[in-house]
Amino acid sequence: MKKATIIASIAMLFSISLNAFTLGNLGEFKFEKMNQNVYVMHGPETEPSKENEGFMNNPAVIESANGLIVIDPGGNYNVGKKILAEIEKLSSKPIIAIFNTHKHGDHWFANKNIKEKYPEVPIYALTYMIEQVKDNAAETWYGILDRLTGNLEGTKPFTFPSDGIENKQTVVVDGETFVMRHYSKGHTDTDILIEHTNSNTLFIGDNLITNRFGAFDESSSIIENIKVLEKIKNQEDGFKQYALYVPGHGQSSSEISETVDPFLKYLKIVLEGAQKAYDEGMASYEIKPEVDENLKDYHSWDAYEGQMGKHLIKAYSEVEMLDF
Template identity: 85%
Template sequence: MRKTAFLALIVLIFSLSLNAFTLGDLGEFKFEKANDNVYIMHGPEEEPSKKNEGFMNNPALIESQNGLIVIDPGGNYNVGKKVLAEIEKVSKKPIIAIFNTHKHGDHWFANKSIKEKYPDVPIYALTYMIEQVKDNAADTWYGILDRLTGNLEGTKPFTFPSQGVENRQTVVVDGQTFIMRHYAKGHTDTDILIEHVNSNTLFIGDNLITNRFGAFDESSSIVENIKLLEKIKNQEDGFKKYTLYVPGHGPSSGEISKTIDPFLNYLNIIVAGAKKAYENDIPSYEIKSEVHEELKAYHSWDAYEGQMGKHLMKAYSEIEMLDF
């Protein structure tokens, strides 16, 4: 009898291993308990590619008494299926709500995988974000991710968020309280930061990224992103000390020095370099090598070579506009 039970256990473990969310030499990805009833799956810290199948964000899971709440389930239908399988390893409770932090498809295209199984699940996002993705932002990101990953099959038609929220709005789902925070510009103009009151967790979205770099598009502001991170760090404008800070990409932590500071310091160095170039009436590329030397701690971050110069140009243009 004992031998039979042991063999059954071995079969179960082997079965779970076969069904694990695995991305080649990038390893296995699963939800791990990060804070009270909060679980995070930390995605690969790199740009979207065929290798990572377009998965590189941090899906989050909050377990309530009667169900599960998901934040940013991932970047396509196929990834969403794998994320959903990992969710079901944490709990068999139904998914009762989804939150999307901003318009970029690498965070919300996987809505479709969850909605397929739970057709009545409400999906929350900033009202303006919903307008943007229904206009052209979804198609723009579909084109980007399809070109880079080749893994968008099944993602269309898009599953858009269905419930618009606004700045400072409180949303309660099965006893779990979430406070929305929106600023006109930061990583994009459609971001919500989500404070989960029950666990004292702050989900910052792509306003905070660690170990990799992404683009700042036309709707973003490096200067305003800095102001936002400083407000979080200094506990201003209603922010407080949180037990856990969750970035859109990169490791989560309860320590400011490990979460907020690295990206904030990077942005401050970029802006300082851009200001110096502007004040000396020289183009940003002429100061790039000097800024590069100041950014030695970031040379190993994914996409540094491709993004740093663009960030410097973006900061320069913002400083120029502020001068007018």
């Protein structure tokens, strides 16, 4: 009996190793079936680093009758090899389409891995996103990720998205229906939120992040990001209750309170602090201790110390601009 148990345990461990890859001390990463034909690999909830090799987003795969559709395949060529290998463990079907949710390279630089194997695969992204990455956004993100991870070798030349899409456009791939939503600003000015109607799943991209913080660049808006998340939460502008909510970073969930609410609450607290400081003639740094106290539930999120103050400054500048 003991021998059988040992053999079973070894078999289980071997099975796990065949279905995951490891990054330093961050653990194993593999695709999990989350909803009907939807699989998500939840990347490390950390900023880009040498330890995570530049991988921290949530690549997703939708299995159709005849192929696989990938959303945000990852952030560089080297990790892209590992992610592609995990995709191929899900099914022997070919990859027949890719979607990129926005211009930041940590989500789409691994397009290259898939395009090398499937040269005819269409890569969908907002038309304006394609213009931006071909202009300078790709080089900007390459510089950021290369400096922080040292793991961008092989990523160039970039594999840009090929097929432009627009707000409220519907794309059907092998019987799988995807509805696009774009707002002029949010996490960036190039975001698409993707509703997969077959499985009732909403891919929110980096308009939603949990357990870690990232930067808001010059094309982003904290105020508009809040509005997008409130539309989702309140089921406005065509949004509804979904069976699965997938953030750009952090854990997916069927419960909106577990996914949307935490980041939305964080952004609202930051904005309320910025508004109070502006109304009372204070600088953003003067209100920071009070905001920090109000955000004690978020102190454990990755990069809180490095990002919260920047978010407060950003929110303050947006409040100020509304007064002009």
